[in-house]
Amino acid sequence: MGIFGLYSLKDRLAIDINKERIIVEKKSGDMFSYRRERDGEIIESKIFTSNNATKLSVTPLRPINVPQQIARHVMICINPSFSLPPKSEISLTLTIPIEVGVLANVVETSDHLLDFFSISKPKYALYGPPESGFICRFHNSDLNNSSGSLPYAEAIAFVKFENQTSSWVSVHRIVMDAYMLDLYIKDDLVYLEDTKVIIDDEKTAQVFLNNTPPLPGLQEAPIASDALKRFRLGLLERTGLSGKDKFLMEYGY
Amino acid sequence: MEWYEYSIPGVEFTVIQLIIALMVIAVGGVIGRMVSLSAKKVLTTAMSNNSSYLLQRIVNYFVIIVAVLAALSYLHVDFTGALLAGGFLGIIIGFATQSVVANFISGFFLQIEKPFAIGDPIKVIDSDIQGVVTAINVFSTNICSFDGVNTRIPNEKLFTSKILNYSKHVARRIIVDVGISYKEDVSKVIDIIKKKLDENPFILSEPEPLVYLDDLGGYSLKLSIHVWAPSAVWFKLKTQVVQEVKEALDLAGVEIPFAQRVMWRDNL
Numbered sequence: 001m002g003i004f005g006l007y008s009l010k011d012r013l014a015i016d017i018n019k020e021r022i023i024v025e026k027k028s029g030d031m032f033s034y035r036r037e038r039d040g041e042i043i044e045s046k047i048f049t050s051n052n053a054t055k056l057s058v059t060p061l062r063p064i065n066v067p068q069q070i071a072r073h074v075m076i077c078i079n080p081s082f083s084l085p086p087k088s089e090i091s092l093t094l095t096i097p098i099e100v101g102v103l104a105n106v107v108e109t110s111d112h113l114l115d116f117f118s119i120s121k122p123k124y125a126l127y128g129p130p131e132s133g134f135i136c137r138f139h140n141s142d143l144n145n146s147s148g149s150l151p152y153a154e155a156i157a158f159v160k161f162e163n164q165t166s167s168w169v170s171v172h173r174i175v176m177d178a179y180m181l182d183l184y185i186k187d188d189l190v191y192l193e194d195t196k197v198i199i200d201d202e203k204t205a206q207v208f209l210n211n212t213p214p215l216p217g218l219q220e221a222p223i224a225s226d227a228l229k230r231f232r233l234g235l236l237e238r239t240g241l242s243g244k245d246k247f248l249m250e251y252g253y
Numbered sequence: 254m255e256w257y258e259y260s261i262p263g264v265e266f267t268v269i270q271l272i273i274a275l276m277v278i279a280v281g282g283v284i285g286r287m288v289s290l291s292a293k294k295v296l297t298t299a300m301s302n303n304s305s306y307l308l309q310r311i312v313n314y315f316v317i318i319v320a321v322l323a324a325l326s327y328l329h330v331d332f333t334g335a336l337l338a339g340g341f342l343g344i345i346i347g348f349a350t351q352s353v354v355a356n357f358i359s360g361f362f363l364q365i366e367k368p369f370a371i372g373d374p375i376k377v378i379d380s381d382i383q384g385v386v387t388a389i390n391v392f393s394t395n396i397c398s399f400d401g402v403n404t405r406i407p408n409e410k411l412f413t414s415k416i417l418n419y420s421k422h423v424a425r426r427i428i429v430d431v432g433i434s435y436k437e438d439v440s441k442v443i444d445i446i447k448k449k450l451d452e453n454p455f456i457l458s459e460p461e462p463l464v465y466l467d468d469l470g471g472y473s474l475k476l477s478i479h480v481w482a483p484s485a486v487w488f489k490l491k492t493q494v495v496q497e498v499k500e501a502l503d504l505a506g507v508e509i510p511f512a513q514r515v516m517w518r519d520n521l
Binding site for chain 2: 071075122132135
């Protein structure tokens, strides 16, 4: 069994994810203590109550929480950058950062985010000018990553690049709205939804998140907050973008 | 004239009519409040808090004014005389309420231009007031200074003042200067500082941090450190960067010299 999934609450439950150790212990009756340790040091500690239907869920999260919610976009810097001929397309395997969330989950009704953390070291970057740009969670991704993703720290992103211009272009980075990302799981490997980048001209590109799994047989990761999902779906309905989520990269790629 | 009949020059009305007129004004007040609350629900998602607040106030006052005019009309108040007198009265009121109108109009243009929003930390250069904007009202704006004191500034004053908005842009630069001893290896020290800066998640990777030898000073080599940070954490980071650089240099045994003066004395 992998780390991601549902856990029944017992007298004592311990889950190890890299250097992080999650320990849930029954205190009395329906009361449980939750704590997360790193190298023996307690990082997070709290008490929660449950009923018989409550389970603990460990799930990948979008990279928006750690260390604090100051960015709603992700910038993937591609190393090394690559050049694409005119009127051509290429599919690449990249990685994006993810976080790990621990939810107290009453199955199929509601969930509560108990804790979240990042295995990888978070960094931020500015996309565009300071007056109108975007603060992004920054991530370096190897071009055609052959070693796969870093477990519990990265998700695999299959990204198709299409150059619609009539000249060669060099691609250094892609930026996407982190709140719109859908993640899928299989055997503890995390995948980003099907993604396409259309390069319109010398400076702009459009990043489409197609709301479909990149491979068959993947399970969609639950997101931490129902409210967020509702907000997102509501936004899609209001804007008429029911099928795809789009981000316009207007400050270069 | 019966006991229940009253008159003012040119207008005659009964107690019942007066009560009805007052009720019209009262109902107008209630409707104004209801319309204002409804507008709040609709406008909250459509525009910023301060624009929504100002528009609610305008809607509320508009409904009340309409109710007052309707009540006066019901009492058969003849507005012809009022219109004639209004010309003169308007001039008098115009002079008397010049600053009120100026503040109102300035508030309106502040909403259009949006030099700041509620929650923005700003500095009004002309009056040396700085703090966080807590409310933008019809005639004035409230600023809570960083030590917790509320200041009310007339909108006209703000509209005509130079204003620094610390959070208008998503990112801001931090500049820290540090002096190191002449005996130190500058390249090595720059590497130590860059490595330390890279450990802080909030120091932006792009634009890349810049560390360079800026000046050959009187008693030290002056290094200049330029980093960019999200505006939301700029102040916290500013203090962190200074401390982290100092700690990193101390750990590496890099000397940060202080001003020294060598005194020579002749043998007397």
